[in-house]
Amino acid sequence: MKAVLIICDGMADRPVPALGNLTPLEAAEKPTMDLIAREGICGLMYALDPGIPPGSDTAHLALLGYDPYQVYTGRGPFEAAGAGLELRPGDVAFRANYATLDKGGLIIDRRAGRVPPTQRIEDAVRKIKLPVKFLFKNTVGHRAAFVLRGRGLSAAVSDTDPHETGKPVQPCKPLNQTAAARKTAKIVNMFTQKVRKTLANHPENLERASKGIPPANILLLRGAGVVPYLEPIQQKYGISGACVAAAALVKGVCKLAGMEVIEVEGATGNVRTNLKGKIFATIDALQRHDLVLLHIKAFDELSHDRKAQEKKNFIEQVDKHLAELLDKADFLVLAIDHTTPIELGEHSGDAVPVAICGPGVRKDDIQRFDERSCAKGGLGVIRGRDLLPLLLNLMGKLKKFGA
Amino acid sequence: MKAVLIICDGMADRPVPALGNLTPLEAAEKPTMDLIAREGICGLMYALDPGIPPGSDTAHLALLGYDPYQVYTGRGPFEAAGAGLELRPGDVAFRANYATLDKGGLIIDRRAGRVPPTQRIEDAVRKIKLPVKFLFKNTVGHRAAFVLRGRGLSAAVSDTDPHETGKPVQPCKPLNQTAAARKTAKIVNMFTQKVRKTLANHPENLERASKGIPPANILLLRGAGVVPYLEPIQQKYGISGACVAAAALVKGVCKLAGMEVIEVEGATGNVRTNLKGKIFATIDALQRHDLVLLHIKAFDELSHDRKAQEKKNFIEQVDKHLAELLDKADFLVLAIDHTTPIELGEHSGDAVPVAICGPGVRKDDIQRFDERSCAKGGLGVIRGRDLLPLLLNLMGKLKKFGA
Numbered sequence: 001m002k003a004v005l006i007i008c009d010g011m012a013d014r015p016v017p018a019l020g021n022l023t024p025l026e027a028a029e030k031p032t033m034d035l036i037a038r039e040g041i042c043g044l045m046y047a048l049d050p051g052i053p054p055g056s057d058t059a060h061l062a063l064l065g066y067d068p069y070q071v072y073t074g075r076g077p078f079e080a081a082g083a084g085l086e087l088r089p090g091d092v093a094f095r096a097n098y099a100t101l102d103k104g105g106l107i108i109d110r111r112a113g114r115v116p117p118t119q120r121i122e123d124a125v126r127k128i129k130l131p132v133k134f135l136f137k138n139t140v141g142h143r144a145a146f147v148l149r150g151r152g153l154s155a156a157v158s159d160t161d162p163h164e165t166g167k168p169v170q171p172c173k174p175l176n177q178t179a180a181a182r183k184t185a186k187i188v189n190m191f192t193q194k195v196r197k198t199l200a201n202h203p204e205n206l207e208r209a210s211k212g213i214p215p216a217n218i219l220l221l222r223g224a225g226v227v228p229y230l231e232p233i234q235q236k237y238g239i240s241g242a243c244v245a246a247a248a249l250v251k252g253v254c255k256l257a258g259m260e261v262i263e264v265e266g267a268t269g270n271v272r273t274n275l276k277g278k279i280f281a282t283i284d285a286l287q288r289h290d291l292v293l294l295h296i297k298a299f300d301e302l303s304h305d306r307k308a309q310e311k312k313n314f315i316e317q318v319d320k321h322l323a324e325l326l327d328k329a330d331f332l333v334l335a336i337d338h339t340t341p342i343e344l345g346e347h348s349g350d351a352v353p354v355a356i357c358g359p360g361v362r363k364d365d366i367q368r369f370d371e372r373s374c375a376k377g378g379l380g381v382i383r384g385r386d387l388l389p390l391l392l393n394l395m396g397k398l399k400k401f402g403a
Numbered sequence: 404m405k406a407v408l409i410i411c412d413g414m415a416d417r418p419v420p421a422l423g424n425l426t427p428l429e430a431a432e433k434p435t436m437d438l439i440a441r442e443g444i445c446g447l448m449y450a451l452d453p454g455i456p457p458g459s460d461t462a463h464l465a466l467l468g469y470d471p472y473q474v475y476t477g478r479g480p481f482e483a484a485g486a487g488l489e490l491r492p493g494d495v496a497f498r499a500n501y502a503t504l505d506k507g508g509l510i511i512d513r514r515a516g517r518v519p520p521t522q523r524i525e526d527a528v529r530k531i532k533l534p535v536k537f538l539f540k541n542t543v544g545h546r547a548a549f550v551l552r553g554r555g556l557s558a559a560v561s562d563t564d565p566h567e568t569g570k571p572v573q574p575c576k577p578l579n580q581t582a583a584a585r586k587t588a589k590i591v592n593m594f595t596q597k598v599r600k601t602l603a604n605h606p607e608n609l610e611r612a613s614k615g616i617p618p619a620n621i622l623l624l625r626g627a628g629v630v631p632y633l634e635p636i637q638q639k640y641g642i643s644g645a646c647v648a649a650a651a652l653v654k655g656v657c658k659l660a661g662m663e664v665i666e667v668e669g670a671t672g673n674v675r676t677n678l679k680g681k682i683f684a685t686i687d688a689l690q691r692h693d694l695v696l697l698h699i700k701a702f703d704e705l706s707h708d709r710k711a712q713e714k715k716n717f718i719e720q721v722d723k724h725l726a727e728l729l730d731k732a733d734f735l736v737l738a739i740d741h742t743t744p745i746e747l748g749e750h751s752g753d754a755v756p757v758a759i760c761g762p763g764v765r766k767d768d769i770q771r772f773d774e775r776s777c778a779k780g781g782l783g784v785i786r787g788r789d790l791l792p793l794l795l796n797l798m799g800k801l802k803k804f805g806a
Contacts, residue, residue: 014763023765048804050785051792055805068805075806249806343763347803349796350765351783371765372781381783 001395002286003331003358005293005388006322007063009056009247010300010340011315012352012371016308024299024311024342025353025370030319032326033355036334037369040357043379044371045387047338051349054384056300059337060253062384064293065237066230073155074225075249080145081227082252082261085135089229092153092184096136096144097161098216101196105168110161111142113214120204121216128194130187139248146221148187154180154226160192161220169196169218188221195219232258233291237392242285244278245295254293260285269297271314275321283328290395292329300347303340311342331358333391334369337384351381360394404798405689406734406761408696408791409725410466412459412650413703413743414718415755415774419711427702427715427745428756428773433722435729436758439737440772443760446782447774448790450740454752457787459703462740463656465787467696468640469633476558477628478652483548484630485655485664488538492632495556495587499539499547500564501619504599508571513564514545516617523607524619531597533590542651549624551590557583557629563595564623572599572621591624598622635661636694640795645688647681648698657696663688672700674717678724686731693798695732703750706743714745734761736794737772740787754784763797 013023020027046052047059048068057078058068076093087093098117100109122138132150139145156175162168172188174181196218199205205215233241235258243254244262246269251261264281266274278294285292296318302311325332336352353374355366364378382390392398416426423430449455450462451471460481461471479496490496501520503512525541535553542548559578565571575591577584599621602608608618636644638661646657647665649672654664667684669677681697688695699721705714728735739755756777758769767781785793795801 014765044783049792050789051794051796051801053796053801053803055803058805072805341763344799349792349801372767375765375767375781375783376779381785 001290001331002329003291003333003391003395004282004286004325004329005063005291005333005335005391007060007293007295008299008318008334008336009295009297010303010336010338010347012336012339012350013303013311014339014341014343014350016342018308019312023371024308024315026372028312028315028319030315030369032319032322033334033369034367035326036332036357037355037366037374039363040355041361041364041379042353042355042366042369042374042377044351044375044381045335045354045384046349046351046381047384049383050351053347053349054338055347056247056337057249057253059384060250063335063337063387064233064253064257065385065388066257067385071228071230073228074223076223076225077227078249078252078256079139080147080252081255082248082250083137083139083145085137085145085147087147087227087256088149089227091227092148092155093225093227094146094221095223096146097220098142098144099218099220100214100216101169101218107162107165107167107169107218107220109214110165110220112216114142115208115213116141117216118204121199121202124198124202125195125219128191128198130191132187134191142216144219146219148184152180153184154178155224156181157185157188157224159222160188161222169220172221192219227256230256230258234258237388237397239290239392239397240288241291241293242289243293243295244281244285245293246273247295247297250295259293260289270301271298271310273298275318279321279324282325286329290397300340303342304345306342306345308342331356331391331395333387335387354379354382354387356391356394358394404693404734405732406694406736406794406798407685407689407728407732408466408694408736408738408794410463410696410698411702411721411739412698412700413706413739413741413750415739415742415753416706416714417742417744417746417753419745421711422715426774427711427718429775431715431718431722433718433772435722435725436737436772437770438729439735439760440758440769440777442766443758444764444767444782445756445758445769445772445777445780447754447778447784448738448757448787449752449754449784450787452786453754456750456752457741458750459650459740460652460656462787463653466738466740466790467636467656467660468788468791469660470788474631474633476631477626479626479628480630481652481655481659482542483550483655484658485651485653486540486542486548488540488548488550490550490630490659491552492630494630495551495558496628496630497549497624498626499549500623501545501547502621502623503617503619504572504621510565510568510570510572510621510623512617513568513623515619517545518611518616519544520619521607524602524605527601527605528598528622531594531601533594535590537594545619547622549622551587555583556587557581558627559584560588560591560627562625563591564625572623575624595622630659633659633661637661640791640800642693642795642800643691644694644696645692646696646698647684647688648696649676650698650700653698662696663692673704674701674713676701678721682724682727685728689732693800703743706745707748709745709748711745734759734794734798736790738790757782757785757790759794759797761797
């Protein structure tokens with residue numbers, strides 16, 4: 001039995017005046033999604049608790065059966081894992097920005113002109129020596145991930161990013177009285193000094209300066225988090241899984257859950273993403289895995305940008321591509337990680353529709369996949385962490401609890 | 404964004420034969436409540452867990468977003484707070500009854516003839532010296548609140564109230580082997596002795612005796628509970644709140660949750676309560692607060708007294724007054740703390756209907772506010788502790804968990 005878990009990021013919405021008080025899902029022509037609803041069992045879902053606006057990371061943890069309130073330690077570890085760093089539980093991961101210091105040591109650009117430094121700069125940083133092992137990688141744009149590994153480290157340390165320009169890099173301070181926090185802060189400060197020394201006259205920065213591009217001559221760290229231990233889904237449920245996604249946070253959650261993260265060329269997370277390539281990669285991954293998580297991001301971006309008509313259009317565009325999946329897996333689950341109301345431009349804690357289609361489901365009478373139709377479905381109201389067990393139960397993958 | 408949370412105490416019911424097997428809500432003409440349902444999103448709610456009959460105190464804790472199973476320590480602390488005592492977490496609160504002892508020290512009236520002692524008696528009790536600080540206040544009728552404050556106290560002590568006449572005041576006993584419980588029991592017994600000495604020949608008691616009124620010459624204590632720490636809603640949710648209620652337990656929960664408790668003249672908690680004044684106070688409080696909790700009590704009393712027609716009539720009467728609120732707040736939430744079936748005369752664990760009306764809600768197709776209509780609503784089935792997060796989510800007051 002094979003299943004595809006389709007997660008449409010932020011696709012759910014509230015009634016939108018510009019769409020005649022329909023939600024984009026209610027307004028869109030989406031025969032494939034409606035078919036999944038019609039042939040399946042539908043319901044409403046809160047990724048976390050009712051009313052609580054979920055992040056992408058916490059929502060995906062829940063949708064993979066973990067309790068985010070137990071395992072979530074901040075976005076840093078998931079972003080670093082999503083960027084491809086091979087993390088271990090206990091590592092301390094930071095988010096990093098390349099920035100520009102003036103000669104007096106004040107930050108004049110927190111994003112180094114948003115011009116990404118190359119591999120040469122990354123390599124130079126990697127060659128720095130610290131008293132503990134560390135990992136470092138450029139990610140997207142001016143961003144990077146920095147990870148400390150070793151015994152006696154702690155994530156209870158402050159940011160070196162002052163979060164505004166005109167200030168020097170902040171010293172990293174321990175946030176509690178433990179030796180681990182003090183040690184970690186000391187190592188971070190050592191790293192900051194060495195980065196500054198290493199990058200000050202790096203050839204690439206001299207080139208950037210000659211072209212009028214702000215040099216990437218410092219790294220600002222923030223959001224320290226300990227890499228949590230997630231029991232791999234292979235072990236937790238006896239299934240193998242893969243993830244087809246562009247968003248680093250989603251890839252990171254899947255990676256730390258022990259899933260294969262499949263990179264698709266042209267998968268950008270925006271409306272021009274390579275949908276065809278992602279669908280193809282999903283079908284291909286079904287050859288090797290029980291479960292493939294297909295994540296489509298741009299609904300959320302369109303809501304953040306408050307584009308109602310474009311969100312509706314993108315739903316229709318995605319719907320066409322999803323038709324390719326209809327006969328490729330035993331189970332199709334159509335889910336959403338959270339509502340992102342266009343009127344709000346941010347994640348909200350409203351419920352989302354969900355549908356499960358496949359052999360043995362108690363098909364209900366719901367005809368359309370949208371917020372208000374699915375409210376009357378046979379699944380009732382579930383939590384995000386219930387979804388994977390419900391699917392695996394149908395797939396015959398769960399063991400009885402009790403005798 | 405402003406909201407009124409209307410809580411109609413015990414308004415939900417089971418089908419009543421005398422009403423043609425309709426519930427009072429189903430039988431009543433209540434255009435305002437139905438309008439809130441029609442314009443809003445409806446559902447069913449269990450204040451605690453499905454089937455568990457809630458108390459007024461535990462239900463209101465849940466409706467304000469607290470977990471009663473975590474924070475509830477008995478009704479004493481909430482009653483004392485509702486009576487206006489300024490409590491601190493860790494205080495040990497008792498419920499107290501004025502009672503009448505005969506000359507031999509046996510209780511002959513557990514309620515001192517139900518004639519309330521005056522301020523003079525209260526003042527005399529307050530002047531008693533104990534090894535720790537204490538608070539004392541007459542509340543309603545023959546009732547009072549007694550609170551011990553200090554280090555090393557415990558609520559694990561027995562009642563001094565024997566709960567029947569013809570017996571002496573019981574010695575307070577420690578209920579576990581801790582020094583705190585022993586110390587508390589000792590102080591309580593000292594208090595009992597001093598109360599007896601102080602009130603034996605108090606002028607007011609001599610007057611009462613001369614009029615044939617049983618003297619209020621002893622205090623019986625029961626229901627010791629530690630005042631719990633409730634994170635104030637201001638801090639927990641970033642909102643300010645007020646409460647318009649007559650019932651001491653409800654006022655106490657709101658007070659300990661950091662809300663302003665507004666006293667309304669003529670608010671009695673029975674069918675002759677000053678509904679107009681309570682509505683006016685609610686509208687006035689909206690000027691200063693994000694959330695106003697309006698509690699209306701008498702439905703519950705009418706169920707306890709098994710008065711079906713009167714309960715239906717009171718629903719209709721309240722409905723007329725609620726019309727005044729329709730344009731006064733962004734959100735109206737119509738809720739019930741628990742079912743009180745007329746046939747039972749007590750709180751039950753049946754679900755109650757709930758409706759939320761305001762901008763952005765996914766209006767469903769429910770036309771009437773009652774137990775069976777709302778069961779088909781877009782909210783599905785929620786718990787009491789989900790209600791405030793669901794409302795605050797719509798008000799844009801909740802922070803995202805995760806990134």
